[in-house]
Amino acid sequence: MEVTETQNYPAYLQEWGEEKALELLRKMLLIRAFEEKAEELYALGRVHGTMHLSIGQEASAVGASLPLRPSDYLLNHHRGHGHCLAWHGSDVNLMMAEFLGRETGYCRGRGGSMHIANVQANNLGANGIVAGGIPIAAGVGLSIKLRKTDQVALVVFGDGATNEGAFHESLNMASIWDLPVIYYIENNQYAMSMPVKRAFNIERLSQRACAYGIPGVSVDGNDLFSVYEAVKEAAERARAGQGPTLIEALTYRWRGHSKSDRQAYRTREEVKAWQKKDPIKRFAQKLGLDEATLAELQQEARERIDQAVAFAEASPEPDIATIMEGVYA
Amino acid sequence: MRELTYAEALREALRQAMQEDESVFMIGEDIGVYGGAFGVSAGLIDEFGPERIIDTPISEAAITGACIGAALTGMRPVGEIQFMDFITLSMEQLVLQAAKIRFMFGGKAKAPFVLRTPAGSGTGAAAQHSESLENWFVHVPGLKVVMPSTPYDAKGLLRAAIYDDNPVIFVEHKLLYKTKGPVPAEPYEIPLGRSKVVREGKDLTIVATSIMVRRALDAAETLAAEGVEAEIIDPRTLSPLDMAPIEASVKKTGRALVVHEAVKTGGFGGEVLSRIVESEAFDYLEAPVRRLAGRDIPIPYNRNLEYHTVPQVEDIVAEARKLVGGAY
Numbered sequence: 001m002e003v004t005e006t007q008n009y010p011a012y013l014q015e016w017g018e019e020k021a022l023e024l025l026r027k028m029l030l031i032r033a034f035e036e037k038a039e040e041l042y043a044l045g046r047v048h049g050t051m052h053l054s055i056g057q058e059a060s061a062v063g064a065s066l067p068l069r070p071s072d073y074l075l076n077h078h079r080g081h082g083h084c085l086a087w088h089g090s091d092v093n094l095m096m097a098e099f100l101g102r103e104t105g106y107c108r109g110r111g112g113s114m115h116i117a118n119v120q121a122n123n124l125g126a127n128g129i130v131a132g133g134i135p136i137a138a139g140v141g142l143s144i145k146l147r148k149t150d151q152v153a154l155v156v157f158g159d160g161a162t163n164e165g166a167f168h169e170s171l172n173m174a175s176i177w178d179l180p181v182i183y184y185i186e187n188n189q190y191a192m193s194m195p196v197k198r199a200f201n202i203e204r205l206s207q208r209a210c211a212y213g214i215p216g217v218s219v220d221g222n223d224l225f226s227v228y229e230a231v232k233e234a235a236e237r238a239r240a241g242q243g244p245t246l247i248e249a250l251t252y253r254w255r256g257h258s259k260s261d262r263q264a265y266r267t268r269e270e271v272k273a274w275q276k277k278d279p280i281k282r283f284a285q286k287l288g289l290d291e292a293t294l295a296e297l298q299q300e301a302r303e304r305i306d307q308a309v310a311f312a313e314a315s316p317e318p319d320i321a322t323i324m325e326g327v328y329a
Numbered sequence: 330m331r332e333l334t335y336a337e338a339l340r341e342a343l344r345q346a347m348q349e350d351e352s353v354f355m356i357g358e359d360i361g362v363y364g365g366a367f368g369v370s371a372g373l374i375d376e377f378g379p380e381r382i383i384d385t386p387i388s389e390a391a392i393t394g395a396c397i398g399a400a401l402t403g404m405r406p407v408g409e410i411q412f413m414d415f416i417t418l419s420m421e422q423l424v425l426q427a428a429k430i431r432f433m434f435g436g437k438a439k440a441p442f443v444l445r446t447p448a449g450s451g452t453g454a455a456a457q458h459s460e461s462l463e464n465w466f467v468h469v470p471g472l473k474v475v476m477p478s479t480p481y482d483a484k485g486l487l488r489a490a491i492y493d494d495n496p497v498i499f500v501e502h503k504l505l506y507k508t509k510g511p512v513p514a515e516p517y518e519i520p521l522g523r524s525k526v527v528r529e530g531k532d533l534t535i536v537a538t539s540i541m542v543r544r545a546l547d548a549a550e551t552l553a554a555e556g557v558e559a560e561i562i563d564p565r566t567l568s569p570l571d572m573a574p575i576e577a578s579v580k581k582t583g584r585a586l587v588v589h590e591a592v593k594t595g596g597f598g599g600e601v602l603s604r605i606v607e608s609e610a611f612d613y614l615e616a617p618v619r620r621l622a623g624r625d626i627p628i629p630y631n632r633n634l635e636y637h638t639v640p641q642v643e644d645i646v647a648e649a650r651k652l653v654g655g656a657y
Contacts, residue, residue, distance in 0.1 A: 139398020326436030
């Protein structure tokens with residue numbers, strides 16, 4: 001099953017206009033700068049805990065949120081910094097404050113890297129349990145159906161999550177009831193150290209869709225336009241009451257699984273080959289941007305991240321007196 | 330007052346909540362035309378339709394996830410797990426998702442749903458359809474655990490659970506479904522987290538849950554004929570646990586016996602016992618606090634073996650006699 005990038009990008013660029021296209025590029029650059037800063041802060045000992053970096057997957061994050069509305073819902077999993085930043089109304093200051101465990105963070109410093117949520121903006125949070133958010137997404141879809149709105153729920157998870165039983169239960173349920181859920185596999189080739197080629201006996205993970213009688217599509221996850229197109233079509237189907245879609249976005253994580261990963265399971269050559277498919281460079285090329293302009297925008301993103309770090313580090317840590325808060329409503 | 334069975338009382342609470350609040354719906358296996366494995370939802374599909382009495386495939390994790398997702402987005406779902414044993418298939422969603430979502434998200438989310446489930450032995454259903462697993466959930470901050478023992482409490486506690494803004498595990502007992510008792514027709518709530526003194530007495534305190542409340546009451550009649558007056562307390566909500574009436578009672582009687590059906594080791598009785606001895610009531614104890622609970626074995630199939638696995642009325646009588654008779 002061949003996976004090609006969409007050739008419709010000139011039409012999308014025309015539809016969006018230059019300003020919006022640049023905004024999308026800025027978002028991808030902001031995500032990358034966030035992740036690079038996260039890594040740096042960890043190396044400097046300024047972060048307590050681990051993290052799962054999404055460097056190399058920025059087109060997937062920005063492209064998936066793009067066709068959705070602020071009234072829609074997002075659920076994602078542990079490699080979710082990018083999706084949280086890409087979601088409507090996200091504030092990088094509050095992201096960084098949460099990452100650094102501050103009271104001003106999205107989750108008052110209680111959630112951290114793996115549990116960033118912005119519930120007010122319908123970002124129902126990242127999930128530390130592989131596939132843990134997938135059954136919940138069916139519930140969000142059911143709620144939408146019962147409330148008779150035209151919202152949709154996007155749930156993002158990795159290739160590894162599709163081998164959990166929860167994936168099966170949720171897709172089947174969403175399918176039989178035509179729930180407006182977009183199941184979005186971010187196939188970055190590895191579930192921690194387990195390569196996709198050893199964990200599956202199928203060529204494309206989207207082939208699983210046929211088991212549920214729903215459409216399945218695999219797209220180039222490093223091409224923002226292709227991701228956008230697939231999610232847009234899935235959202236249209238969902239809003240029309242035609243039920244869920246399974247999307248596989250093929251991408252690659254440039255860094256290890258988490259901070260303790262020596263990456264003994266893959267070669268440098270493989271990483272380098274994927275780095276040539278850098279989603280940010282590919283998007284900039286299609287915009288016809290020269291390298292100097294891209295470098296300028298990159299610098300802009302880094303400065304914005306520095307401001308976010310300054311905001312976070314100037315923010316108070318949670319008061320021990322509040323430790324019991326938030327367990328029960 | 331008119332009498333209803335425990336199952337009818339639960340159904341009335343569900344019907345009244347669904348009539349007045351569109352956000353309430355039910356979801357579970359065989360709850361529609363079948364009426365639920367124990368008939369609790371019988372007839373509700375005729376009144377509310379398949380949109381609000383939702384039959385699911387056999388997918389306990391997805392049933393639980395559906396409750397969480399719907400609850401996060403404005404609904405008040407009531408899920409049913411057909412046998413409490415099957416809640417093992419929901420554990421990740423309950424323990425790692427439902428219980429923690431609010432806290433992990435800095436208190437900015439809420440998941441108001443109820444997961445009803447029938448527990449307990451006595452039906453000959455053997456080891457995989459007879460478990461009492463309530464204490465697992467007592468051990469998880471973020472969940473509430475309710476175990477009604479009477480039709481009156483079943484109706485009022487279920488309503489309170491539905492309108493509570495937290496995930497509530499609502500544990501029903503299979504042998505109680507057909508038991509009758511007075512139940513007011515109008516909607517009413519019994520607040521979660523309030524223990525109830527169901528019988529007053531001066532000689533010993535019996536803390537009992539679910540069906541053991543009835544057995545303790547029967548035992549108390551026998552004991553009364555022998556001149557021993559047992560005070561019986563039903564916590565009703567196991568988490569959060571209201572200890573004040575229990576401590577006050579133990580101060581009065583000086584003797585405490587905790588009775589439940591679940592296995593003794595790691596059971597709820599250990600928590601009650603610990604809290605009694607950690608409290609001021611310790612100074613009033615005239616004997617060790619005792620636990621009477623299920624044997625530490627799976628529930629056997631054979632009728633006699635099953636009967637002798639969990640506390641019966643005569644076991645409570647015998648243990649109470651020993652406790653007041655100075656055997657310990």
